[in-house]
Amino acid sequence: MMLKTPSEIDIVRASASKIKDVDFENLAFGNTFTDHMLVCDFREGQWQKPIIKPYEPFLIDPSAKVFHYGQAIFEGMKAYKDENDDVWLFRPDENLHRFNKSAKRMAMPEVPEDIFLGGLNAILDLERDWVKKGLGNTLYIRPFMIAIGSGVIAQPSTQYRFMIILSPARSYYSGEVKVIIAEHFSRAANGGIGAAKAAGNYSAQFYPQKLAQEKGFQQIIWTDDATHTKLEEAGTMNVFFRINDTLYTAPTSERILDGVTRKSLIELAKREGIKVEVRSVLVDELVNAAKDGSLKEIFGAGTAAVVNPIVGFQYKDVYYELPKLENSFALELKDKLTKIQYKLAEDTFGWTVKV
Numbered sequence: 001m002m003l004k005t006p007s008e009i010d011i012v013r014a015s016a017s018k019i020k021d022v023d024f025e026n027l028a029f030g031n032t033f034t035d036h037m038l039v040c041d042f043r044e045g046q047w048q049k050p051i052i053k054p055y056e057p058f059l060i061d062p063s064a065k066v067f068h069y070g071q072a073i074f075e076g077m078k079a080y081k082d083e084n085d086d087v088w089l090f091r092p093d094e095n096l097h098r099f100n101k102s103a104k105r106m107a108m109p110e111v112p113e114d115i116f117l118g119g120l121n122a123i124l125d126l127e128r129d130w131v132k133k134g135l136g137n138t139l140y141i142r143p144f145m146i147a148i149g150s151g152v153i154a155q156p157s158t159q160y161r162f163m164i165i166l167s168p169a170r171s172y173y174s175g176e177v178k179v180i181i182a183e184h185f186s187r188a189a190n191g192g193i194g195a196a197k198a199a200g201n202y203s204a205q206f207y208p209q210k211l212a213q214e215k216g217f218q219q220i221i222w223t224d225d226a227t228h229t230k231l232e233e234a235g236t237m238n239v240f241f242r243i244n245d246t247l248y249t250a251p252t253s254e255r256i257l258d259g260v261t262r263k264s265l266i267e268l269a270k271r272e273g274i275k276v277e278v279r280s281v282l283v284d285e286l287v288n289a290a291k292d293g294s295l296k297e298i299f300g301a302g303t304a305a306v307v308n309p310i311v312g313f314q315y316k317d318v319y320y321e322l323p324k325l326e327n328s329f330a331l332e333l334k335d336k337l338t339k340i341q342y343k344l345a346e347d348t349f350g351w352t353v354k355v
C-alpha cells in the first residue's frame with residue numbers, strides 16, 4: 001500500500017528544530033514532541049485544508065464541547081526506522097478504520113483517508129530525523145479528534161479538529177506487572193463505548209486503577225460488566241492467557257477494543273504453530289489453572305508496549321504467582337513482531353508500509 005499525500009496541504013516549517021535538545025537515551029514516554037503538528041478542522045459540514053505547522057498550544061472557547069461532553073477520540077501508532085534509514089508504519093489502515101469507527105460511535109465526522117494517512121505521511125516525511133534507528137527506538141504517533149464547537153447545549157458539535165502529534169519514545173518497559181481482577185468496576189458495557197478509542201474510556205479507568213495501585217497492583221484485568229466472570233482486557237491492553245501450550249484471548253465485542261497488536265499476535269502465533277483459541281476465558285478457569293499449574297503466562301498486548309508480561313494476579317484477596325518460564329510465548333511473539341516492524345525479519349503478511 002502506498003500512502004497518498006493530500007494534493008493540498010499547507011506546510012509552515014518551524015524556524016529551528018528542538019531535536020538537538022532532546023536526550024534520546026532518556027525519554028519518558030509521551031512527554032517530548034517533535035517540531036511540527038498536523039491540524040485539520042471540520043466546519044460547515046466539510047473538512048478544511050490540512051496544515052502542518054510548528055508544534056504549539058492553541059486557543060479554543062471555554063464552552064467547546066470537548067470540555068463538557070467529552071467528544072474526543074484518538075489512536076496510538078508507531079513509526080520505525082530500518083537499517084537503511086527508511087521509515088515504516090505498521091498496518092496504518094487498521095488505525096484509520098478504527099478511528100472512523102470510533103468517530104461514528106461518538107457522533108463525530110469520519111476523517112478521509114487522504115487527510116489521515118496522507119497527512120501522516122506528509123508529517124512523518126518532515127520529521128524523519130526524529131525516528132531513530134535501532135530496536136526499541138520509535139516515534140509514537142498520536143492522531144486525535146476533539147469537538148471544538150462552542151456552546152454548552154448537550155448536542156454533538158458541528159465543528160471538530162483532527163490533529164496528529166508525534167513523540168519520540170524508547171521501548172516501553174513497565175517493570176513487573178501484577179494485576180487485580182475487577183470484581184466491581186467495569187471498563188465497558190454492552191451498548192456503551194468500550195469498542196471506541198474514546199478519551200472517556202480512559203478517564204473512567206483512572207479511579208479504579210488508582211485504587212488498585214494503592215494496593216500494590218499496576219493494572220486491572222477487566223471482567224464483563226454483567227457478571228464479572230469473563231476476563232476481557234488488561235488495563236488499556238488486550239489480554240492473552242497461556243494454559244498449557246494454548247493461547248487464549250477473548251473475541252472482540254462491544255466491550256473489547258479491536259487491537260491491532262492482538263490481531264497481529266493471533267496471526268503470528270498461528271504461523272509459528274502456536275495453538276490459539278479466540279474465546280472467553282472465565283475467572284474460575286484462570287484460578288483453577290493457576291492452582292493446578294497449567295496456567296503458564298498472562299500478557300497484555302498493545303502498541304505502546306507490544307507485549308506486557310504479567311507476573312501474577314489477585315482475585316478475591318488471594319494472590320496467584322505465575323511460574324518463571326524458559327520458553328515464554330509472550331517474549332517469542334514480541335521478538336517476532338518487533339523484528340517485522342523494524343524490517344529485521346521478512347514481512348510475510350504485508351503489514352509494513354513505507355513512508
Ligand SMILES: *Cc1c(COP(=O)(O)O)cnc(C)c1O
Nearest residue numbers: 236237238257259260261302303
Ligand atoms: C488501544 C487499546 C488497545 C490496544 O490496541 P492496539 O491497536 O494493539 O494498540 C487495547 N485495549 C484498549 C482498551 C485500547 O484502548
